[in-house]
Amino acid sequence: MTWAMVKRYGIELKRYAFNTLSMLVSFYLIFLILFLGIRSFAGDSPQFGEALPGMVIGFTVFYLVVYAYAELSWVLIAEAQQGTLEQLSMSPLGFGRVIVARIFAALAFRIVVMFALLVIMMATTSRWLHVDLLTIVPVLILTVASVQGVGFVMGGLALVFKQIQAALGILQFVFVALLAIPLEQFGFAKYLPLTWGTHLIGRAMVDGERLWQMPPRDLGALGVVGIGYFLVGFACFKGLERVARSRGLLGHY
Amino acid sequence: MSAPVVRVDNLTKVYRSRRESVVAVDHVSFRVEPGEIVGLLGPNGAGKTTTIKCLCTLVRPTSGTVALGQVDVVAHPARALENVTAVLEGNRNIYWRLSPRENLEFFSGLQGISTRSVRPYINELIDRFALGDKRDVAARKLSRGMQQKLAVACALVKRTEVLLLDEPTLGLDVETSHELRSALVALARDDGRTIVLSSHDMNVVQDICERVIIIHEGRVVTDDRVANLLQVFRARAYRIRLEGAISDAQARALHERFDIVHTRAEDGGTDIEVELFARDQMYDLMDVLRAGGSVIESIDREEPNLEEVFLSIVRKRA
Numbered sequence: 001m002t003w004a005m006v007k008r009y010g011i012e013l014k015r016y017a018f019n020t021l022s023m024l025v026s027f028y029l030i031f032l033i034l035f036l037g038i039r040s041f042a043g044d045s046p047q048f049g050e051a052l053p054g055m056v057i058g059f060t061v062f063y064l065v066v067y068a069y070a071e072l073s074w075v076l077i078a079e080a081q082q083g084t085l086e087q088l089s090m091s092p093l094g095f096g097r098v099i100v101a102r103i104f105a106a107l108a109f110r111i112v113v114m115f116a117l118l119v120i121m122m123a124t125t126s127r128w129l130h131v132d133l134l135t136i137v138p139v140l141i142l143t144v145a146s147v148q149g150v151g152f153v154m155g156g157l158a159l160v161f162k163q164i165q166a167a168l169g170i171l172q173f174v175f176v177a178l179l180a181i182p183l184e185q186f187g188f189a190k191y192l193p194l195t196w197g198t199h200l201i202g203r204a205m206v207d208g209e210r211l212w213q214m215p216p217r218d219l220g221a222l223g224v225v226g227i228g229y230f231l232v233g234f235a236c237f238k239g240l241e242r243v244a245r246s247r248g249l250l251g252h253y
Numbered sequence: 254m255s256a257p258v259v260r261v262d263n264l265t266k267v268y269r270s271r272r273e274s275v276v277a278v279d280h281v282s283f284r285v286e287p288g289e290i291v292g293l294l295g296p297n298g299a300g301k302t303t304t305i306k307c308l309c310t311l312v313r314p315t316s317g318t319v320a321l322g323q324v325d326v327v328a329h330p331a332r333a334l335e336n337v338t339a340v341l342e343g344n345r346n347i348y349w350r351l352s353p354r355e356n357l358e359f360f361s362g363l364q365g366i367s368t369r370s371v372r373p374y375i376n377e378l379i380d381r382f383a384l385g386d387k388r389d390v391a392a393r394k395l396s397r398g399m400q401q402k403l404a405v406a407c408a409l410v411k412r413t414e415v416l417l418l419d420e421p422t423l424g425l426d427v428e429t430s431h432e433l434r435s436a437l438v439a440l441a442r443d444d445g446r447t448i449v450l451s452s453h454d455m456n457v458v459q460d461i462c463e464r465v466i467i468i469h470e471g472r473v474v475t476d477d478r479v480a481n482l483l484q485v486f487r488a489r490a491y492r493i494r495l496e497g498a499i500s501d502a503q504a505r506a507l508h509e510r511f512d513i514v515h516t517r518a519e520d521g522g523t524d525i526e527v528e529l530f531a532r533d534q535m536y537d538l539m540d541v542l543r544a545g546g547s548v549i550e551s552i553d554r555e556e557p558n559l560e561e562v563f564l565s566i567v568r569k570r571a
Binding site for chain 1: 266268277303306309310311312313331332333334335338339341342345346347348349350351355358359360361362363364365368391407
């Protein structure tokens with residue numbers, strides 16, 4: 001079933017090639033405007049040089065985050081609109097599994113695109129960071145898992161309430177804040193989605209710290225936060241799916 | 254007799270909101286035997302679609318039992334879904350950007366069936382539904398009829414024993430509707446599939462269903478074989494042709510003494526359409542006509558169609 005989902009996702013990306021490409025280009029253009037804008041003010045000051053890696057990393061992670069929390073809702077709304085949501089929810093393998101497979105397909109694609117975007121951004125800024133895939137990919141997946149937990153809640157709400165685009169828009173700003181939150185000052189933020197993972201990715205890409213060099217406590221916190229939010233979010237999704245089935249809302253738009 | 258493949262007992266669904274509670278399905282019970290084609294009929298809002306959605310787990314019943322074979326749909330939805338599939342929104346149940354072949358491959362995968370093992374069956378379905386020329390054309394470029402046939406094929410590719418269809422011929426032209434009907438009959442006859450369908454099109458139901466369940470205001474009001482229903486109505490519906498007009502007193506007497514009666518003056522005579530629910534009523538009718546001095550030209554049994562039967566039952570209920 002996962003393969004069927006990956007294959008369909010791939011076919012649709014190809015058929016919507018213009019849309020896929022334009023999303024990527026617009027993301028890069030926003031980065032470029034941001035980068036050139038800040039550089040025109042800051043010049044080649046050392047502070048700008050120090051902030052640059054954080055900006056590249058933040059932007060890279062943000063690309064994944066935007067899709068991680070909102071894509072499930074977009075997908076569910078789109079499937080409901082085109083009339084296929086009921087078919088997905090009639091899979092004997094379980095609606096939850098179908099949705100997780102869909103997210104997996106999207107995440108695999110987004111990670112590949114994210115690395116391409118990262119290379120382009122590093123080339124643009126002429127600041128080359130450490131890109132150790134063995135370190136970055138697992139940390140990234142656990143980081144995104146926590147955001148995905150929020151995505152599940154939003155997806156569940158989309159099943160019941162349908163129109164949640166405004167809430168998704170607001171959430172985007174919350175995630176920007178979580179990306180930028182200084183952990184030295186707000187230690188508790190480590191247990192919020194995204195924050196700790198982004199911090200570890202920064203350590204890996206700027207300082208060149210490898211996965212096996214990271215203290216187990218740090219990785220443990222990442223795992224607990226990532227898996228914890230994911231599971232709690234998934235449980236909420238299942239609960240909201242039950243509400244939708246009870247109210248006869250699956251498939252309605 | 255074999256065990257029923259669909260068993261619905263006292264199914265009730267109440268949609269509750271803060272303002273009101275709506276009883277969509279009210280203690281509905283019926284059985285469907287393997288290989289049967291059963292039609293669910295009813296006016297808009299009667300509860301047909303909710304019943305179908307309860308059967309395929311899309312709506313959770315408020316109370317009652319729904320079982321497919323031995324599997325309780327509410328307690329074991331995943332196991333139940335191995336045995337049932339549904340086409341609920343006709344041509345909207347497919348991916349328009351994918352071709353028929355890609356759609357069929359995707360839906361078999363969704364059922365946990367590997368593409369390789371199902372490929373011969375996919376080819377068979379493409380041929381059966383005459384989609385061969387369009388197998389690699391995006392579904393959005395197909396005609397509505399073809400899209401609808403593809404939606405049914407996508408449901409069949411899951412190889413479930415029970416197929417639920419909500420308005421399968423809605424919006425189709427006459428030719429495609431006939432084509433789809435033939436395919437459905439062949440499915441039950443040749444593949445032994447069990448089909449439950451809801452439709453507003455009485456011709457479709459009369460044409461392909463062996464049995465019909467009429468639902469009105471959430472309750473089953475009739476559950477019988479189509480042939481039996483037509484026979485019953487044929488037996489009690491008469492058309493009587495009289496010479497000349499009938500008097501006002503006669504017309505009044507007819508309306509007072511018989512439940513359903515239509516009188517129409519035509520070509521210098523009068524046609525009376527009447528339903529007689531008891532044998533004695535024929536003698537009563539003759540008495541009324543004789544009392545007014547009417548001359549009977551002919552008495553014929555009416556040949557009812559399912560639409561008339563349906564309207565008669567529903568109006569009587571109302």
